[in-house]
Structures are given as structure tokens and as C-alpha cells.
Amino acid sequence: MRQIILDTETTGLRVEDGNRILEIAAVEMIDRKLSPPERHLHRYINPERDSEEGALNVHGLTTDFLADKPRFAAIAEEFLRFVAGAELIIHNAPFDVGFLNEELGRLGLGKITDHVASVVDTLKMAKDNFPGKRNSLDALCDRYEIDRSGRTLHGALIDCELLSEVYLAMTRGQDSLLIDFLSDGGSGDAAADKARRDARKPRLIIQPSxxxxxxxxxxxxxxxxxxxxxxxxxxxxxxxxxxxxxx
Structure with missing residues (x-):
């Protein structure tokens, strides 16, 4: 299974106010294992406008720093090739999806869901698992004891890396079961699978008290x-x- 952990940074919170994407990161994960860094996608983008003060305080990416970076139109095809057919994993997905749809729509490239298999919102998952509790990425890192000491400002790449660990922790024991089975014995060859099972040592079963x-x-x-x-x-x-x- 190919999954992409995705995050964006933007010039402001509301896409309706003309805010744009200025950083995008997409971290590849195959069968619950992160690909090496050279297989990830990380781009800074010239948003063609200044960031709102609140957003600038969050990500720290100034207009001067972004001035010589490519516009979204220049990286759109590369981005779509990278995510094509994958399942996207995003924290607070409606936010990022809204901005991606706006950028793609400007270029006549449809919506992000036209290009990917599905979108998973880890914020919704967290709210379902921990109703009434704080479920920001920072809060989830603390809850799952994931080191976030290197995160002083919000950045799309480091947020993706943290979210990948959070997602694996949140879903441990669910979709990992199928993957573990496939990697351990589900080869698709019934005779070979039976031979492997027969060759295993009997498992010790401990009954609960x-x-x-x-x-x-x-x-x-x-x-x-x-x-x-x-x-x-x-x-x-x-x-x-x-x-x-x-x-």
C-alpha cells in the first residue's frame, strides 16, 4: 500500500481571502515503512503575496525568502505525479485539501481527489479516539511520546515526519495486522503457505486469569x-x- 503523508504551509488561514500555499511536503510510506528521504517531495513556493502576520509567526517563511522560489504552477505536475493513486494522510485534511483544490483549480487540473485514491484525516481519527481532548499534532506527539524537540516553528516537512509517527501509533494493531500477515505467510500460494505454517513451532497460548x-x-x-x-x-x-x- 502506498501512502503519502502530506502537509502544507500557507500565507493565512482562509483560502477565501486569497491566501496561497507557500510550502508543501509529501512523505512516502509503503506498507507502513517510510521511504528514504530522496523519495520524498518538499518544495517552497512563491505564493505571489505576503503572509498574514499570524501565519508568518507560525511558519517564519518571509516574502523575501520565497521571492526566488517557483510558483505553484511550476511544481503542479511534479506534485501530481508524486501523489498519483496514493492514499493521502493529512492532519486536518479539509484545510489542506481546500488550498490544494484552489491551486489546482486555478490551473484547470480539477481537485486533489481526482488524482489520489483517498484522503485520511488524522484529526478526525484522533477526535473519534480521544473525544473532548486536545488533538493537535503537538498534543498527539505528547500523547504517543513522540519526540518533537526539533520543531520550533511549523514546517511542512517536519510536520509530515511527525505525523507519520503519530499515524503509525494511532493505527498500530489495525491495518498492520493485514500487512504483517501478508509479509509473514500470505504469499498467495496455498500449498506453500500451508507448508510454512506446518513448519512453525507451536505457539504458546496463555489463558487470561x-x-x-x-x-x-x-x-x-x-x-x-x-x-x-x-x-x-x-x-x-x-x-x-x-x-x-x-x-
Whole structure:
């Protein structure tokens, strides 16, 4: 699976006010492993306007610094080739997607969703996982104990690198299961896969204690209260055996 962690920096918060993209970074990840730096895309862009004061304080990219950088039109085709067919992973995706759509629309290149497989919003994922809590990139780095000491100002590239670690932490145990299976035994050759399974040592199965089962049940009860229904794990709990089935 090819995924692209993407981030932009802009001249201001509102695309409706004529603000533009001035930095874009796209970090490639294949099968949950980051590609080497030479496979990433990072460009500064001349936005053809000054940054708003608030935005400048965030990213620190001055008009003078950006004056000799290419305009978005000059990097648009390169960017689209890089992200083509991939799944984009973006924190607060509506913001970046809105700016990308505006830039692409100026050039008659449609919308970003015309060029990629899908867009994943990690901010929405975080809000679903941690309702009522702070879910900024900084907050998530702290929550997952990811070192962000090198991030003094917002920058698209470093934000992508941090977001890649956050995304992997947020999704560990979900889409990694399928990838681990494919890399460990799912070759597509049924006979070869069976031979590999038969050759493995038997796995040690440790049964949970009564206290652990009770603690797990209490945890699921709390989850049920939060989602106001039965959480997914309920579907995988063993069903009680009836007297007729036991006989």
C-alpha cells in the first residue's frame, strides 16, 4: 500500500481571502515503512503575496525568502505525479485539501481527489479516539511520546515526519495486522503457505486469569457507555454454552 503523508504551509488561514500555499511536503510510506528521504517531495513556493502576520509567526517563511522560489504552477505536475493513486494522510485534511483544490483549480487540473485514491484525516481519527481532548499534532506527539524537540516553528516537512509517527501509533494493531500477515505467510500460494505454517513451532497460548477477564469486561462496559452501544470487541467474545450444546 502506498501512502503519502502530506502537509502544507500557507500565507493565512482562509483560502477565501486569497491566501496561497507557500510550502508543501509529501512523505512516502509503503506498507507502513517510510521511504528514504530522496523519495520524498518538499518544495517552497512563491505564493505571489505576503503572509498574514499570524501565519508568518507560525511558519517564519518571509516574502523575501520565497521571492526566488517557483510558483505553484511550476511544481503542479511534479506534485501530481508524486501523489498519483496514493492514499493521502493529512492532519486536518479539509484545510489542506481546500488550498490544494484552489491551486489546482486555478490551473484547470480539477481537485486533489481526482488524482489520489483517498484522503485520511488524522484529526478526525484522533477526535473519534480521544473525544473532548486536545488533538493537535503537538498534543498527539505528547500523547504517543513522540519526540518533537526539533520543531520550533511549523514546517511542512517536519510536520509530515511527525505525523507519520503519530499515524503509525494511532493505527498500530489495525491495518498492520493485514500487512504483517501478508509479509509473514500470505504469499498467495496455498500449498506453500500451508507448508510454512506446518513448519512453525507451536505457539504458546496463555489463558487470561479470572481477574484479567473481569478487568477486560469492565473496560468493554466503559467503551459501551462511551459509544452508547456495543463496541466491536463484543462480536468476538465467546458466547455462553447452553446446557443443550454442552450435552
Amino acid at each position: 479470572a481477574a484479567e477477564i473481569a478487568a477486560h469486561g469492565a473496560y468493554l462496559d466503559e467503551m459501551d457507555k462511551i459509544i452508547k452501544g456495543d463496541c466491536l470487541w463484543r462480536e468476538y467474545e465467546p458466547k455462553p454454552v447452553t446446557e443443550a450444546e454442552a450435552a
